[in-house]
Amino acid sequence: MIKTSGLAKTFKGGVEAVRSIDLTVRAGEIVGFLGPNGAGKTTTMRMLTTLLRPTAGTAVIAGHDLVTDPQGVRRRIGYVSQGGGVGPSAPVGEEIELHARLYGMGAAEARERVAGTLERLGLTALAARPGGALSGGQRRRFDLAFGLVHRPSLLFLDEPTTGLDPQSRANLWGHIRRLRDEDGLTVFLSTHYLDEADTLADRLVVIDHGTVVAEGTPAELKGGAGTLDDAFLAITGRSLREDGEAAEPGAPPGGPHGDPGPPDGQADDVPAAGGALARSAGQAAAAGKRGAR
Amino acid sequence: MNAVRDTWLVTRHNVRIVLRQKAGIVFGVLQPMLYLALFGPLFATIGTWETLVPGLLAQVGLFSAGLSGVGIVFDARSGVLERLRVTPARRTALLLGRVLGSSLTVLIQSVILIAAGYAFGLRAPLPGVLAGLALMTLLGVGLAALSNAIALVMDPDAFAPIVSTAVIPLVLLSGAFLPMSMAPAWLDAISRLTPFRHVVEAIRDLFAGHYATWTVATGVAVTAVLAVACVAVGTRIFSRENA
Numbered sequence: 235m236i237k238t239s240g241l242a243k244t245f246k247g248g249v250e251a252v253r254s255i256d257l258t259v260r261a262g263e264i265v266g267f268l269g270p271n272g273a274g275k276t277t278t279m280r281m282l283t284t285l286l287r288p289t290a291g292t293a294v295i296a297g298h299d300l301v302t303d304p305q306g307v308r309r310r311i312g313y314v315s316q317g318g319g320v321g322p323s324a325p326v327g328e329e330i331e332l333h334a335r336l337y338g339m340g341a342a343e344a345r346e347r348v349a350g351t352l353e354r355l356g357l358t359a360l361a362a363r364p365g366g367a368l369s370g371g372q373r374r375r376f377d378l379a380f381g382l383v384h385r386p387s388l389l390f391l392d393e394p395t396t397g398l399d400p401q402s403r404a405n406l407w408g409h410i411r412r413l414r415d416e417d418g419l420t421v422f423l424s425t426h427y428l429d430e431a432d433t434l435a436d437r438l439v440v441i442d443h444g445t446v447v448a449e450g451t452p453a454e455l456k457g458g459a460g461t462l463d464d465a466f467l468a469i470t471g472r473s474l475r476e477d478g479e480a481a482e483p484g485a486p487p488g489g490p491h492g493d494p495g496p497p498d499g500q501a502d503d504v505p506a507a508g509g510a511l512a513r514s515a516g517q518a519a520a521a522g523k524r525g526a527r
Numbered sequence: 528m529n530a531v532r533d534t535w536l537v538t539r540h541n542v543r544i545v546l547r548q549k550a551g552i553v554f555g556v557l558q559p560m561l562y563l564a565l566f567g568p569l570f571a572t573i574g575t576w577e578t579l580v581p582g583l584l585a586q587v588g589l590f591s592a593g594l595s596g597v598g599i600v601f602d603a604r605s606g607v608l609e610r611l612r613v614t615p616a617r618r619t620a621l622l623l624g625r626v627l628g629s630s631l632t633v634l635i636q637s638v639i640l641i642a643a644g645y646a647f648g649l650r651a652p653l654p655g656v657l658a659g660l661a662l663m664t665l666l667g668v669g670l671a672a673l674s675n676a677i678a679l680v681m682d683p684d685a686f687a688p689i690v691s692t693a694v695i696p697l698v699l700l701s702g703a704f705l706p707m708s709m710a711p712a713w714l715d716a717i718s719r720l721t722p723f724r725h726v727v728e729a730i731r732d733l734f735a736g737h738y739a740t741w742t743v744a745t746g747v748a749v750t751a752v753l754a755v756a757c758v759a760v761g762t763r764i765f766s767r768e769n770a
């Protein structure tokens with residue numbers, strides 16, 4: 235469903251956001267995309283969804299070449315961006331109907347699909363409101379509706395559950411898993427929540443400084459380390475939960491990267507996730523997956 | 528997917544949004560009325576309403592079209608634009624649909640301006656008025672497309688002041704306020720080099736009921752070339768990845 239080779243993006247001004255990504259995602263898989271702030275997750279997703287042109291590398295998405303046939307890619311995918319895409323002033327129901335129709339649906343079909351999608355996400359009662367009159371979590375669920383309404387075969391989710399309450403998160407996980415089980419939907423989602431990665435994803439890909447530094451099933455990545463967070467610390471030298479947290483005195487980053495990484499002005503305030511934090515570098519290193527370069 | 532269909536869908540969506548913004552329409556209509564009421568009688572001492580009203584149309588159209596890019600910056604910030612860019616809709620459809628939707632406001636303003644003009648003393652034949660309106664709308668759509676595209680790649684804070692400053696000399700040189708026949712020779716010469724002069728004079732001819740003139744032909748040609756060029760350049764900029 236996704237196959238990339240040497241995918242890279244250097245922004246104007248020389249920021250090497252993504253250095254080289256080789257990625258394979260099979261049909262029907264739910265793959266979690268992990269990495270600290272500024273690792274290159276969003277940039278990778280924006281390339282895979284045709285929004286950014288890669289500066290190097292190739293990718294085939296849902297059977298279409300990313301660079302030569304972006305239109306073919308767009309027809310098959312859905313994308314929920316990190317920042318969302320609900321406008322402030324138009325009633326969300328109208329926006330989502332337009333969105334559906336741009337995939338070629340007729341008026342009646344679009345209305346039916348929109349109604350079904352909103353129903354399943356528990357949003358029907360809110361559809362008449364403009365986006366500006368919704369809560370953050372409600373908007374986030376509408377973002378998901380935009381990504382799903384045309385029944386894509388591949389769904390990209392960039393931190394879909396950030397800002398959702400525990401119940402909405404659980405609902406969303408159930409929803410995504412059901413779509414995979416029943417319709418064979420393939421999902422590629424980034425997240426900072428280790429419990430989300432652990433429960434939802436079949437496989438995880440960890441990225442840091444624009445390259446893949448580890449991949450495997452959650453169990454494989456955990457290895458001897460016990461929790462995903464330990465494994466993550468071992469791999470990236472940083473805790474996923476909060477940038478800089480790993481720099482706690484007495485717990486020098488056990489990972490391969492001594493440098494603090496690219497600066498980022500968007501420190502995510504991520505609430506606690508995952509299990510206990512045994513921040514022992516030695517133990518973490520024992521998780522030793524495909525460590526680093 | 529069909530670009531015309533997509534353009535229509537996006538246009539209809541934006542028309543609904545525009546029609547909901549009542550304040551925008553009310554004040555948009557009020558502005559040209561103020562010119563008619565407070566500047567018209569003064570102008571009528573030296574010229575005719577058939578000369579003044581086309582000038583006001585051009586002025587309203589050029590400023591609205593030039594600044595129409597301001598709105599798309601909000602769409603870009605809220606993520607709406609990026610969400611639409613992931614759909615299979617053509618870039619041209621996304622851009623044109625937005626522009627056509629917002630051009631509706633200008634069209635409403637223009638129609639009301641003309642209707643009020645009749646009340647003040649305008650005596651222009653209907654076919655000429657409709658032709659002039661069509662010409663101005665075509666030009667407005669082209670310029671608005673360019674404005675939308677440029678707004679996306681320019682520093683948003685600089686966009687409005689720079690564009691409104693750039694439009695002022697173009698409007699003045701077009702003779703929208705006072706016909707260039709009153710200008711000194713050097714100013715008249717410069718004015719002939721700017722595109723809008725030809726459009727304004729063509730609309731004045733049309734309002735006067737002179738249809739088959741060189742002035743009209745030139746104005747139509749300038750408008751057509753300008754509109755096509757602006758939409759082409761606008762789409763190109765809009766389709767760039769970082770736009």
Ligand SMILES: Nc1ncnc2c1ncn2[C@@H]1O[C@H](COP(=O)(O)OP(=O)(O)OP(=O)(O)O)[C@@H](O)[C@H]1O
Nearest residue numbers: 245249251270271272273274275276277278496500
């Ligand atoms: N348009 C841009 N121009 C220049 N640099 C950029 C641009 N967008 C992102 N970057 C930089 O590229 C790097 C990767 O950013 P990206 O958004 O992909 O990270 P991320 O893994 O999604 O992080 P987060 O977890 O904070 O969302 C960062 O250093 C960021 O500052």
Ligand SMILES: [Mg+2]
Nearest residue numbers: 275276277316
């Ligand atoms: Mg991101």
